[in-house]
Amino acid sequence: KNEVEQSPQNLTAQEGEFITINCSYSVGISALHWLQQHPGGGIVSLFMLSSGKKKHGRLIATINIQEKHSSLHITASHPRDSAVYICAVLMEYGNKLVFGAGTILRVKS
Amino acid sequence: NAGVTQTPKFRVLKTGQSMTLLCAQDMNHEYMYWYRQDPGMGLRLIHYSVGEGTTAKGEVPDGYNVSRLKKQNFLLGLESAAPSQTSVYFCASRKEADYYGYTFGSGTRLTVV
Numbered sequence: 001k002n003e004v005e006q007s008p009q010n011l012t013a014q015e016g017e018f019i020t021i022n023c024s025y026s027v028g029i030s031a032l033h034w035l036q037q038h039p040g041g042g043i044v045s046l047f048m049l050s051s052g053k054k055k056h057g058r059l060i061a062t063i064n065i066q067e068k069h070s071s072l073h074i075t076a077s078h079p080r081d082s083a084v085y086i087c088a089v090l091m092e093y094g095n096k097l098v099f100g101a102g103t104i105l106r107v108k109s
Numbered sequence: 110n111a112g113v114t115q116t117p118k119f120r121v122l123k124t125g126q127s128m129t130l131l132c133a134q135d136m137n138h139e140y141m142y143w144y145r146q147d148p149g150m151g152l153r154l155i156h157y158s159v160g161e162g163t164t165a166k167g168e169v170p171d172g173y174n175v176s177r178l179k180k181q182n183f184l185l186g187l188e189s190a191a192p193s194q195t196s197v198y199f200c201a202s203r204k205e206a207d208y209y210g211y212t213f214g215s216g217t218r219l220t221v222v
Contacts, residue, residue, distance in 0.1 A: 004151060031209050042113075042215030043199060086151070095208055099144075099151030 003027050006087050006100035013107050019074040021103045023087030026068065030095075034061050034072050035086040037102070043086065046072075077107045111135050115200050115214035122190045122221045130185040130217050132200030138212070139205040141183040142167075143175060145196040146216070152199060158183055159205070190221045 004025045013019050023032070034046045047054050047061040049070065054061050058077075063070040074081055087100040113134045122128055132141060139160050144152040144167075154167030156175040164175045172194060174186045183202075187194060200214040 002151070009149075033209070033211070035213075043201075043213035045211065045213075048209045088151075090208060096154075097211065099153075101149055101151050 004100040023070045028092035029089040031090040033088040037084040113214040132183040134202040138202035142201045
């Protein structure tokens with residue numbers, strides 16, 4: 001079992017829909033990252049969370065440390081949101097970054 | 110402000126050939142990392158460096174070598190490429206004291222035929 005699991009693996013949405021991507025982890029962490037990877041492009045950090053909730057534009061990220069779960073929400077989705085969204089956790093000890101396999105999001109117009 | 114620059118962006122190698130991937134950062138970061146990304150899997154750490162002249166193995170180091178002769182550059186070498194090394198390679202860097210501030214490059218897509 002992977003230490004970081006994301007769901008769903010693939011997601012297709014219509015423009016304007018509310019989207020949720022989930023991340024569960026099985027290890028102790030000091031922080032969690034949500035990353036975005038556009039086709040053929042590099043990886044960009046969206047959020048770093050250690051507790052609670054963060055919002056940036058139409059993106060909202062939440063984390064529940066007790067339940068070892070985080071969600072990334074996209075409100076009013078747009079085709080330009082189409083990308084791979086990656087959850088990565090910073091291990092509590094050793095400062096190692098462990099990545100989920102990613103969620104491939106396609107938003108259709 | 111270029112951030113992390115990877116060269117080349119694409120490469121096709123024949124089995125047994127060698128090549129070097131270059132990662133350059135202009136942020137004066139101490140820590141640098143090489144990852145590989147394969148379908149259905151999270152990024153996996155190949156090698157990393159905590160400073161000039163030092164390197165260490167990650168999860169999947171076999172078949173790769175690295176060098177960090179200058180603080181700003183981290184080189185990943187494949188001495189004898191194998192089809193199993195077909196992957197997208199990402200470099201990342203961060204400041205020593207900033208455990209959260211990773212900066213990633215744009216990736217190198219390598220195909221070994």
